[in-house]
Amino acid sequence: MYAPDRDQDLRWMQRAIDLAALCPPAPGAYSVGAIVVGEDGTELASAYSRATGPREHAEEVALAQLPQDDPRLAGATIYSTLEPCSQRSASRTPCAQRILEAGIPRVVIAWREPSLFVDDCIGYEQLVAAGVSVSELPELAAAAKAVNSHLPGMG
Ligand SMILES: [Zn+2]
Structure with missing residues (x-):
């Protein structure tokens, strides 16, 4: 499993935040960046x-x-600037479920999903319950939030 030191985690997350800044802003959706390592x-x-x-x-x-059966997923880490979602308004698979299906053993997030579009995101809890290692980088939460200034209460 890819589990580098915290400085390296912070560098990957900073890059994910840079990616999040590239998102086309949408009135009802977060801007998020994600990297699989x-x-x-x-x-x-x-x-x-x-x-x-x-x-x-x-x-x-x-x-x-990535191919769904890519063997590298079994040792990978996914960095996401926001907690992976546990429910979606459209008929699409929530990201926490996708991560579990991909067999990725480690997730690193910067920001837990606030109760803005769904009452209670339990992506974090679902991943932990399934045995995934989930790390939070609270020192980058403000930066992950800052790219969402288009949303109510985020500016
Ligand atoms: Zn999602």
Whole structure:
């Protein structure tokens, strides 16, 4: 499992935040960046919200860049600037579920989802309950939030 020191985690997350800044702003959706890093520390995929479609989440776009049976996923870490979602308004698989299906053992997030669009995001809890290692980087939460200044209460 890719579990580098905290400084390296912070560097990957800073890059994910830079990706989040590229998101086309949408009135009802967060701007998020996500990066999948392999066990050997190489970047396998990276994406941001709505990169290739108006309803896409960053984790979804990043995972779509890899074959579902890619053996590197079993040792990978996914960095996401926001807690992976546990429910979605459209009929699409929530990102926490996608991460579990991909078999990724480690998730690093900067910001827990506030109760803005869903009452209670339990992506974090779902991942932990399934045995995934979830780390939070609270020192980057403000930066992850700052790219969402288009949303109510975030400016
Ligand atoms: Zn999502």
